[in-house]
Amino acid sequence: MDEAEMDPDNRRWVHDLAADSPRRNAACAELYPLLLRVAKSEARRRAPVLDLSGPELEDIAHQAASDALMAISERLDRFRGEARFTTWASKFVIFNVATKVNRHFWRRNEVPYEQEDWSRLSSRFDVGPEEEAQVREFAAAVSAAVERNLTDRQRLVFVATVLNGMPMDLLAEELGSTHNALYKVLFDARRKLRIALVSDGYLPEASTKSA
Structure with a gap:
């Protein structure tokens, strides 16, 4: 205007x-x-x-x-x-x-931001009993993809911010880094995980196009 x-x-x-x-x-x-x-x-x-x-x-x-x-x-x-x-x-x-x-x-x-409790990922899906097994399987697939594909730094940032919900700026303070630097680490980690999950058949091919 x-x-x-x-x-x-x-x-x-x-x-x-x-x-x-x-x-x-x-x-x-x-x-x-x-x-x-x-x-x-x-x-x-x-x-x-x-x-x-x-x-x-x-x-x-x-x-x-x-x-x-x-x-x-x-x-x-x-x-x-x-x-x-x-x-x-x-x-x-x-x-x-x-x-x-x-x-x-x-x-x-004092939440341990590096703690990897993958059941937290499963609990975020609002599904019925008949779908719980699929959700647990997907959470296990994400955990395995993190283990196989991410560097230690990428894994730490992904687990802290995505799995445990830690604010990015607070993690930056904790690690002596910056918000932008950690955002780049997280962006690269998400991209790797999407490619891996598509390759394993857990996400559709289109999921990698916006990465």
Whole structure:
């Protein structure tokens, strides 16, 4: 959408946040409470699952709102004006809350990210009793393909992030690496596994075309 066609309120947010101080400072001071309100709501929604409350919950909400404000300021050129600016901005908060809750869970529970419990893969499929044997067989095939085809580094990243659900940025901290470097490792690992599973007849041939 052309900037001239934007809703006036949307245009005001974009202009003020892109301006030099003090207009930008005033816009940030106005936007932050809105982001914090969304962050607290989203954190409370996720709290029962992870048994979060009190200061922990408040800290996650404030961190998510602050990080979202920074991300929004850096990505103003991506706002196209199809929705209200505050609705667009809220998506950054929700993403940050989800990321921080996952990080909090892993740090608090000290989950062994390298543990290879392949039954976890089977449990993710919502199937009836008659299909359970096929799901277990597929999980075993993935485990065997990991064993045969991946390097130690690829195996570690795949098991930690895909099998155990560890956040990529947290794994990067743990390994002293970067998100982008580990994403490349995971991309290559997935490609190898798709080729292997197609070759073994567990996935259709088309599965390798998008790799």
